[in-house]
Amino acid sequence: MMIAVLIVHGLLAVTLLGAITHQCVSALRAKPARTLSFVDRYTSVNQRVFTWAVVMLYATTTLSGAIIYPSYRLNVRVPFEEMSLGWAVGLFELKEHFGGLGLCLLPLYVWLWQPQQTQSHARDRLAITVILAFIVWWDFLVGHVLNNIRGLP
Amino acid sequence: MRLRFSPIIFMLAYCLIYIAALLWDLPAFLYYPLHGQLSWGPEVVKGQGPAMAWYGIMAEAALIASILAIIVPDRWFANRMQNVLWTVPVAAMLICTFLMRTFFG
Numbered sequence: 324m325m326i327a328v329l330i331v332h333g334l335l336a337v338t339l340l341g342a343i344t345h346q347c348v349s350a351l352r353a354k355p356a357r358t359l360s361f362v363d364r365y366t367s368v369n370q371r372v373f374t375w376a377v378v379m380l381y382a383t384t385t386l387s388g389a390i391i392y393p394s395y396r397l398n399v400r401v402p403f404e405e406m407s408l409g410w411a412v413g414l415f416e417l418k419e420h421f422g423g424l425g426l427c428l429l430p431l432y433v434w435l436w437q438p439q440q441t442q443s444h445a446r447d448r449l450a451i452t453v454i455l456a457f458i459v460w461w462d463f464l465v466g467h468v469l470n471n472i473r474g475l476p
Numbered sequence: 477m478r479l480r481f482s483p484i485i486f487m488l489a490y491c492l493i494y495i496a497a498l499l500w501d502l503p504a505f506l507y508y509p510l511h512g513q514l515s516w517g518p519e520v521v522k523g524q525g526p527a528m529a530w531y532g533i534m535a536e537a538a539l540i541a542s543i544l545a546i547i548v549p550d551r552w553f554a555n556r557m558q559n560v561l562w563t564v565p566v567a568a569m570l571i572c573t574f575l576m577r578t579f580f581g
Contacts, residue, residue, distance in 0.1 A: 389531070392528070392530065393507070393509030393528065394509075396509050396526055396528055397509050397510060397525075397526070400526075401526070409579045409580070409581075410579060410580050412579050413576050413578075413579025413580050414579075416576045416579060417572065417573060417576055419530055420494075420498070420530075420569075420572040420576075421569055421572065423494065423530065423533070423534050423537075424490075424491060424494060424565055424568050424569060424572070426490075426534070426538070427486060427487050427490035427491060427494070427537070427538075427541065427565070428487060428565055430481070430483035430486050430487070430545075431483040431484060431486070431487045431561065433483070434483040434484075443558060444558060444559060444561070445559070446559040446562070447558070447559050447560075447561045447562050450561075450562030451561070451562050451565075454562060454565055454566065454569075
């Protein structure tokens with residue numbers, strides 16, 4: 324059962340990674356697309372349409388992560404501590420706390436991407452999107468590395 | 477009276493409460509995955525196996541921040557913190573990293 328939830332968690336994370344990275348790269352690239360190159364096509368999307376997809380994916384990814392977390396605590400963290408892999412436990416602690424803090428950014432992220440805030444909070448909108456992208460990338464990479472060291476039984 | 481939820485106040489309050497709970501070890505409850513038990517408050521119950529504080533920290537931060545986001549007007553923050561709102565979660569993440577430094581020592 325936990326393996327199935329872990330796989331769903333991973334698939335949701337990959338989808339979220341794609342969505343937030345696409346929006347983030349597009350938002351960071353200020354100049355409008357002029358050619359038909361891959362980069363121009365990639366960045367010339369309507370950034371606003373990603374917002375609710377990112378929120379739903381972030382929430383469901385965190386929820387599925389919260390479901391498998393007790394299994395990690397018992398079956399992965401304890402062996403990490405026995406193997407003196409304190410750095411691995413530390414990486415997961417950061418993943419956990421960054422993920423938890425990312426949740427509180429979601430309402431603000433939705434608000435900042437509304438058309439009314441386009442002019443007044445441009446820097447906040449870009450920065451919060453980049454922070455969310457950083458959290459998603461960090462959590463994805465750390466989860467992947469730790470699962471390679473010792474996966475859920 | 478129409479209730480209005482402020483995402484600015486929610487973010488500010490959640491970050492502050494989350495960091496305070498982490499700093500002073502004050503989760504609303506602890507979860508013991510070995511037996512699937514909960515205990516209220518930060519006191520660890522012996523004989524229950526490892527305790528998890530993450531759910532308790534998030535729940536208390538979300539609950540208190542939600543109440544504050546409804547009752548505290550955000551105009552002052554929205555005006556004075558325009559385009560520096562992002563510094564709060566960055567600071568919270570840096571404090572988290574500092575608090576977790578013992579794992580990497």
